[in-house]
Amino acid sequence: MNETMVTIVGNVATKPVFRETPSGPMVRFRLAMTSRFFDRAAQNWRDGHTNFFTVWAWRSLAANVASSVSVGEPLLVRGRLKVRSEERGGQSWTSADIEALAVGHDLSRGTSAFRRTSRVTVEPGAMAERQDPSGQPDAGSQLPDNEPQFELPAPAAVREPEPAA
CATH class of the missing domain: 2.40.50.140 (Nucleic acid-binding proteins)
Known part of the structure:
Protein backbone atom coordinates (compact mmCIF):
# COMPACT_ATOMS: atom_id res chain seq x y z
CA MET A 1 0.00 0.00 0.00
CA ASP A 106 0.58 22.48 18.97
CA LEU A 107 2.19 22.97 22.38
CA SER A 108 4.77 25.39 20.99
CA ARG A 109 1.92 27.93 20.91
CA GLY A 110 0.02 27.15 24.10
CA THR A 111 -0.82 24.62 26.79
CA SER A 112 -3.21 21.69 26.87
CA ALA A 113 -4.55 19.38 29.58
CA PHE A 114 -4.70 15.66 28.74
CA ARG A 115 -7.50 13.49 30.10
CA ARG A 116 -7.46 9.77 29.39
CA THR A 117 -10.67 8.23 28.09
CA SER A 118 -11.85 4.73 28.86
CA ARG A 119 -10.98 2.33 26.07
CA VAL A 120 -12.28 -1.06 27.18
CA THR A 121 -15.58 -2.40 28.38
CA VAL A 122 -15.45 -5.43 30.66
CA GLU A 123 -17.91 -7.35 32.76
CA PRO A 124 -18.58 -6.06 36.30
CA GLY A 125 -16.53 -7.89 38.89
CA ALA A 126 -13.63 -8.38 36.47
CA MET A 127 -11.93 -5.16 37.50
CA ALA A 128 -8.87 -4.48 39.60
CA GLU A 129 -8.20 -1.10 41.15
CA ARG A 130 -5.43 0.92 39.55
CA GLN A 131 -3.00 2.41 42.02
CA ASP A 132 -0.98 5.52 41.72
CA PRO A 133 2.79 5.40 42.44
CA SER A 134 2.19 6.15 46.13
CA GLY A 135 0.18 2.91 46.44
CA GLN A 136 -3.18 4.65 46.86
CA PRO A 137 -6.13 3.53 44.71
CA ASP A 138 -6.82 5.89 41.81
CA ALA A 139 -10.43 6.92 42.46
CA GLY A 140 -12.77 5.97 39.61
CA SER A 141 -10.04 4.40 37.50
CA GLN A 142 -9.92 0.66 37.08
CA LEU A 143 -8.16 -1.88 34.89
CA PRO A 144 -9.30 -5.35 33.83
CA ASP A 145 -7.72 -8.13 35.94
CA ASN A 146 -5.91 -9.54 32.90
CA GLU A 147 -4.39 -6.22 31.77
CA PRO A 148 -0.75 -5.84 32.80
CA GLN A 149 -0.21 -3.40 35.61
CA PHE A 150 3.06 -1.56 35.80
CA GLU A 151 4.63 -0.06 38.84
CA LEU A 152 6.78 3.00 38.61
CA PRO A 153 10.15 2.71 40.27
CA ALA A 154 10.42 4.40 43.64
CA PRO A 155 12.02 7.83 43.40
CA ALA A 156 15.71 7.90 44.20
CA ALA A 157 16.48 8.99 47.72
CA VAL A 158 17.37 12.64 47.93
CA ARG A 159 20.45 13.22 49.99
CA GLU A 160 21.18 16.45 51.70
CA PRO A 161 24.65 17.81 50.97
CA GLU A 162 27.08 17.08 53.73
CA PRO A 163 28.23 20.16 55.65
CA ALA A 164 31.74 21.30 54.85
CA ALA A 165 34.10 20.42 57.64
Whole structure:
Protein backbone atom coordinates (compact mmCIF):
# COMPACT_ATOMS: atom_id res chain seq x y z
CA MET A 1 0.00 0.00 0.00
CA ASN A 2 1.57 3.18 -1.21
CA GLU A 3 -0.11 5.90 0.78
CA THR A 4 1.09 9.45 1.19
CA MET A 5 1.51 10.15 4.91
CA VAL A 6 1.66 13.81 5.92
CA THR A 7 2.00 15.86 9.08
CA ILE A 8 0.29 19.24 8.88
CA VAL A 9 0.58 22.11 11.37
CA GLY A 10 -2.20 24.65 11.14
CA ASN A 11 -5.24 26.28 12.75
CA VAL A 12 -8.76 24.89 12.98
CA ALA A 13 -10.81 26.86 10.45
CA THR A 14 -14.30 25.38 10.97
CA LYS A 15 -16.19 23.90 13.89
CA PRO A 16 -15.70 20.12 14.03
CA VAL A 17 -18.85 18.34 12.80
CA PHE A 18 -19.51 15.08 14.67
CA ARG A 19 -21.78 12.33 13.33
CA GLU A 20 -22.66 8.78 14.30
CA THR A 21 -22.45 6.59 11.19
CA PRO A 22 -23.15 2.85 10.69
CA SER A 23 -19.37 2.27 10.76
CA GLY A 24 -18.90 4.29 13.98
CA PRO A 25 -18.34 7.90 15.05
CA MET A 26 -16.91 10.36 12.52
CA VAL A 27 -15.78 13.99 12.75
CA ARG A 28 -14.60 16.40 10.07
CA PHE A 29 -13.23 19.93 10.14
CA ARG A 30 -11.15 22.25 7.98
CA LEU A 31 -7.55 23.01 8.87
CA ALA A 32 -5.84 26.14 7.52
CA MET A 33 -2.07 26.07 7.00
CA THR A 34 -0.35 29.33 6.06
CA SER A 35 3.29 29.33 5.01
CA ARG A 36 5.49 32.12 6.36
CA PHE A 37 8.64 33.54 4.87
CA PHE A 38 11.17 36.20 5.72
CA ASP A 39 11.01 39.20 3.36
CA ARG A 40 14.61 40.41 3.19
CA ALA A 41 13.67 43.67 1.51
CA ALA A 42 11.21 44.63 4.27
CA GLN A 43 13.20 42.84 7.00
CA ASN A 44 10.13 41.14 8.47
CA TRP A 45 8.11 37.91 8.31
CA ARG A 46 5.20 37.73 5.87
CA ASP A 47 2.33 35.33 5.35
CA GLY A 48 2.36 33.30 2.17
CA HIS A 49 -0.40 31.22 0.58
CA THR A 50 -2.98 29.53 2.83
CA ASN A 51 -3.85 25.89 2.10
CA PHE A 52 -7.04 24.36 3.46
CA PHE A 53 -7.40 20.67 4.24
CA THR A 54 -10.51 18.75 5.22
CA VAL A 55 -9.57 16.50 8.12
CA TRP A 56 -11.58 13.31 8.73
CA ALA A 57 -11.27 11.26 11.92
CA TRP A 58 -13.06 8.03 12.85
CA ARG A 59 -14.00 5.98 15.91
CA SER A 60 -12.44 6.99 19.26
CA LEU A 61 -10.24 9.64 17.62
CA ALA A 62 -13.42 11.27 16.26
CA ALA A 63 -15.05 11.40 19.68
CA ASN A 64 -11.89 12.81 21.29
CA VAL A 65 -11.44 15.45 18.57
CA ALA A 66 -15.09 16.52 18.88
CA SER A 67 -14.72 17.08 22.63
CA SER A 68 -11.24 18.66 22.51
CA VAL A 69 -10.92 20.88 19.44
CA SER A 70 -12.37 24.36 18.78
CA VAL A 71 -12.10 26.90 15.96
CA GLY A 72 -8.82 28.84 15.96
CA GLU A 73 -6.78 26.33 17.94
CA PRO A 74 -3.34 25.34 16.60
CA LEU A 75 -3.12 21.62 15.77
CA LEU A 76 -0.77 19.02 14.42
CA VAL A 77 -2.49 16.41 12.25
CA ARG A 78 -0.83 13.20 11.03
CA GLY A 79 -2.60 11.05 8.47
CA ARG A 80 -3.16 9.85 4.93
CA LEU A 81 -3.35 12.53 2.23
CA LYS A 82 -6.10 12.05 -0.36
CA VAL A 83 -6.37 14.51 -3.25
CA ARG A 84 -9.68 14.41 -5.12
CA SER A 85 -10.76 16.09 -8.32
CA GLU A 86 -14.49 16.42 -8.88
CA GLU A 87 -16.82 17.95 -11.40
CA ARG A 88 -20.43 18.77 -10.68
CA GLY A 89 -22.84 21.06 -12.50
CA GLY A 90 -20.19 22.26 -14.93
CA GLN A 91 -17.80 23.27 -12.15
CA SER A 92 -14.64 21.37 -11.31
CA TRP A 93 -12.45 21.56 -8.24
CA THR A 94 -9.69 19.76 -6.41
CA SER A 95 -9.75 19.11 -2.68
CA ALA A 96 -7.14 17.82 -0.29
CA ASP A 97 -8.40 15.56 2.50
CA ILE A 98 -6.48 14.03 5.38
CA GLU A 99 -7.70 10.83 7.02
CA ALA A 100 -6.31 11.53 10.48
CA LEU A 101 -4.40 8.92 12.45
CA ALA A 102 -3.33 11.34 15.19
CA VAL A 103 -4.40 14.86 16.17
CA GLY A 104 -2.90 17.03 18.89
CA HIS A 105 -2.58 20.62 20.01
CA ASP A 106 0.58 22.48 18.97
CA LEU A 107 2.19 22.97 22.38
CA SER A 108 4.77 25.39 20.99
CA ARG A 109 1.92 27.93 20.91
CA GLY A 110 0.02 27.15 24.10
CA THR A 111 -0.82 24.62 26.79
CA SER A 112 -3.21 21.69 26.87
CA ALA A 113 -4.55 19.38 29.58
CA PHE A 114 -4.70 15.66 28.74
CA ARG A 115 -7.50 13.49 30.10
CA ARG A 116 -7.46 9.77 29.39
CA THR A 117 -10.67 8.23 28.09
CA SER A 118 -11.85 4.73 28.86
CA ARG A 119 -10.98 2.33 26.07
CA VAL A 120 -12.28 -1.06 27.18
CA THR A 121 -15.58 -2.40 28.38
CA VAL A 122 -15.45 -5.43 30.66
CA GLU A 123 -17.91 -7.35 32.76
CA PRO A 124 -18.58 -6.06 36.30
CA GLY A 125 -16.53 -7.89 38.89
CA ALA A 126 -13.63 -8.38 36.47
CA MET A 127 -11.93 -5.16 37.50
CA ALA A 128 -8.87 -4.48 39.60
CA GLU A 129 -8.20 -1.10 41.15
CA ARG A 130 -5.43 0.92 39.55
CA GLN A 131 -3.00 2.41 42.02
CA ASP A 132 -0.98 5.52 41.72
CA PRO A 133 2.79 5.40 42.44
CA SER A 134 2.19 6.15 46.13
CA GLY A 135 0.18 2.91 46.44
CA GLN A 136 -3.18 4.65 46.86
CA PRO A 137 -6.13 3.53 44.71
CA ASP A 138 -6.82 5.89 41.81
CA ALA A 139 -10.43 6.92 42.46
CA GLY A 140 -12.77 5.97 39.61
CA SER A 141 -10.04 4.40 37.50
CA GLN A 142 -9.92 0.66 37.08
CA LEU A 143 -8.16 -1.88 34.89
CA PRO A 144 -9.30 -5.35 33.83
CA ASP A 145 -7.72 -8.13 35.94
CA ASN A 146 -5.91 -9.54 32.90
CA GLU A 147 -4.39 -6.22 31.77
CA PRO A 148 -0.75 -5.84 32.80
CA GLN A 149 -0.21 -3.40 35.61
CA PHE A 150 3.06 -1.56 35.80
CA GLU A 151 4.63 -0.06 38.84
CA LEU A 152 6.78 3.00 38.61
CA PRO A 153 10.15 2.71 40.27
CA ALA A 154 10.42 4.40 43.64
CA PRO A 155 12.02 7.83 43.40
CA ALA A 156 15.71 7.90 44.20
CA ALA A 157 16.48 8.99 47.72
CA VAL A 158 17.37 12.64 47.93
CA ARG A 159 20.45 13.22 49.99
CA GLU A 160 21.18 16.45 51.70
CA PRO A 161 24.65 17.81 50.97
CA GLU A 162 27.08 17.08 53.73
CA PRO A 163 28.23 20.16 55.65
CA ALA A 164 31.74 21.30 54.85
CA ALA A 165 34.10 20.42 57.64
